[in-house]
Amino acid sequence: MRSSLTFHDLSFGWPDGTAVLDGVDLDVGPGRHGLVGANGSGKSTLLRLLAGELAPTTGTRHVSGDAAYLPQDPLRGDEQTVADVLGIGSTLDALRRIESGDTDPRLFDAVGDDWDIEDRAGVELDRLGLAGVGLDRSIGTLSGGELVLLSLGARLLRRPAVLLLDEPTNNLDRVARGRLHDVVTTWRGCLLVASHDRSLLSSMDDIGELREGRLRWFGGRYEMYEQVVAAEQEASRRAVRDAESDLRKQKRELADAQVKLARRRRYGQKMFEQKREPKIVMGARKRAAQVSAGRLRGVHEEDVAEARERLDGAEQQLRDDREITLDLPATAVPPSRVVLSTQELRLAHTGTPVELDLRGPERVGLVGRNGTGKTTLLRTVMGEIAPAAGEVSLLVPARHLPQRMDVLDDHLSVVDNVRRNAPDADPQHIRHQLARLLFRGRSAEQLASTLSGGERLRATLACVLLAEPAPQLLLLDEPTNNLDLLGVRRLVEALASYDGALLVVSHDEHFLADLELDRLVDLDASTA
Incomplete structure (x- = not known):
């Protein structure tokens, strides 16, 4: 076909x-x-x-x-x-009724071929x-x-x-x-x-x-695409450097021209005051000098404007390389403090036994096959799901970043979403931290419903990291989903500023390596 x-x-x-x-x-x-x-x-x-x-x-x-x-x-x-998702629920129901002896023609129509x-x-x-x-x-x-x-x-x-x-x-x-x-x-x-x-x-x-x-x-x-983009980026960087150099040159020439014109004005004023030439001649000379000065200034100002346009154009060809740097002192956890512990815990749905203890600002990766209970464990820690057996002790303020990132209210702006989680925080402090998460100026007023995947993650991170009380344990469930490579880098940057304990579920091995984890916990080992 x-x-x-x-x-x-x-x-x-x-x-x-x-x-x-x-x-x-x-x-x-x-x-x-x-x-x-x-x-x-x-x-x-x-x-x-x-x-x-x-x-x-x-x-x-x-x-x-x-x-x-x-x-x-x-x-x-x-x-x-499962049958409903596959779109065969009604067909299977018709088949089973036919097998039980029902001869209604509508059932045969439902089965078709x-x-x-x-x-x-x-x-x-x-x-x-x-x-x-x-x-x-x-x-x-x-x-x-x-x-x-x-x-x-x-x-x-x-x-x-x-x-x-x-x-x-x-x-x-x-x-x-x-x-x-x-x-x-x-x-x-x-x-x-x-x-x-x-x-x-x-x-x-x-x-x-x-x-x-x-x-x-x-x-x-x-791989070929990466090579072409890398070559173009290097050419763009050279173009930016050349444009910056040309702009500096044009600004210097404009400054030099302005100095020369100032000297001419002082000389003309001196001649006028000393009356060494007839008044009509001096007036004509002054008018000519003004015209010449205006023309010279205009030429240099045009050169500066053109150089600035070339720099703007060159910079537009560069891809965004801004960095995230947060200041989150309230999330710090003393090394000796117990953050999370389990007692004979077995997870709902899977029955997976889990032994997990976090102390201080530990960074722990949670890995394992699909279906072993990684997401269930995070939701159990947060009290969203009751365990099949045993207990979880959560001893510090914690926040959970779920896979679906449904923390945001789509009808609110980015800044209002953060305020909802930190109602007593200083508005200027919130704006400052949002700027560090690359929501600057009007972008902080964007409705959550209009955000891209990467923007949505940064906005969700803002709600989680800037919440009150400050989270000293952060639970992340597949946070790199839907992120481009730049988005993953920015997530790593944001988490580098976080001083609390971290428990992260991910199948992205490069991301886990970049987080510089203290250890990995493999749930497959629990089910073996």
């Missing part, structure tokens, strides 16, 4: 006037195509436009073949079953490592990674010609990522993947980058 995606002169903006895409052209056929860009560049918006969930402001869209779209956070709510749907669903679930997940199981008992794989399986069951994936490796452990890679590398239709996962991007045939509302394609794999 022919499969392709085509956009021509596509533009899109939100109702508040915020422009996202501007004159984008896209034409891709069968193959694996990667989509990259900074957080907030519009990758998810572009995929939603391709999937038909959003309508473009201008431009035309054409999709050849059935398209299936997997968003970043595909499932919410615990009331559905899907008499083997249960077998096909089983094959797809097995392929994705979910063979042990029953079709009647509630999705509320599944881990974040299992939910992603289940949602992918629902799309694959439809046998689409076009597959759109938005950050599909979020929450996936190493084994699950391997299964996803198998799906990607064996895909025979048109595949478009928005991702920051280097390994996944390395399997793409080409890379498209969204930047400042425009889409640019790079032939070859992700």
Whole structure:
């Protein structure tokens, strides 16, 4: 089946006037195509436009073949079953009623040609490592990674010609990522993947980058894209240095010209006062000097303005390299203080036994396969879930950053979200700290609903880190989900300023290494 995606002169903006895409052209056929860009560049918006969930402001869209779209956070709510998510719940119900002897024609209409749907669903679930997940199981008992794989399986069951994936490796452990890679590398239709996962991007045939509302394609794999961008960045840095040097030169020449003009004015004034020439001659000389001075000043001022424009243009080609530096003394924990301890703890849902004690400003990574209970443990510590057995003792103020980052009120601005968590804090102090988290000026007034993934993480971090009382234990659940490489670096920078204890769940090995953890706790060892 022919499969392709085509956009021509596509533009899109939100109702508040915020422009996202501007004159984008896209034409891709069968193959694996990667989509990259900074957080907030519009990758998810572009995929939603391709999937038909959003309508473009201008431009035309054409999709050849059935398209299936997997968003970043595909499932919410615990009331559905696995069969419901796969979209086969009503078909299975009809099949079972027919098998029990019911001959209602409407049941046969509901089944259609899907008499083997249960077998096909089983094959797809097995392929994705979910063979042990029953079709009647509630999705509320599944881990974040299992939910992603289940949602992918629902799309694959439809046998689409076009597959759109938005950050599909979020929450996936190493084994699950391997299964996803198998799906990607064996895909025979048109595949478009928005991702920051280097390994996944390395399997793409080409890379498209969204930047400042425009889409640019790079032939070859992700490594080739990195090489081209690095070369362009070095050229941009040279251009900035040259433009800065030229601006300094033009400013010096303007200053020199102003000194010369001042000397001429003083000389002319002296001649006028001494009346060495006829008045009419001196007047003509003064007018000529004023015209000449104005022309000379104008030329140099124009040169300075042009040099400044060249510098502005060169700087715009550089990618953002601002750093996060916070001041959080109230989060410090004495080395001898017990922060968290467990007593004969067994987790709900999995029954996983956990022995965990944190003391002082320890930094601990929590690892293990999807479904072993890492998220459940964090929620148990926070008192959101009761343990199957045993107890947890939490002895300091703690804050939890969940996978879904649902800490923010979408109807409030960034600064108002922070105030909600720290109502007695000095407003100027909040503004100062938000500026250090790169929310400067008007950006602190943005509504949470308009934030990109990376911006949303920084805003959530602000709510958590600046909360009252100051958290001396921070629980992070897959915090690098949806973050570009710059976003991950900024998260590491923000956490470097944090002086409390840290318990972090992540499958991102590079991120865990950058955090300089004191130790790792492997929940797989508890279930072995």
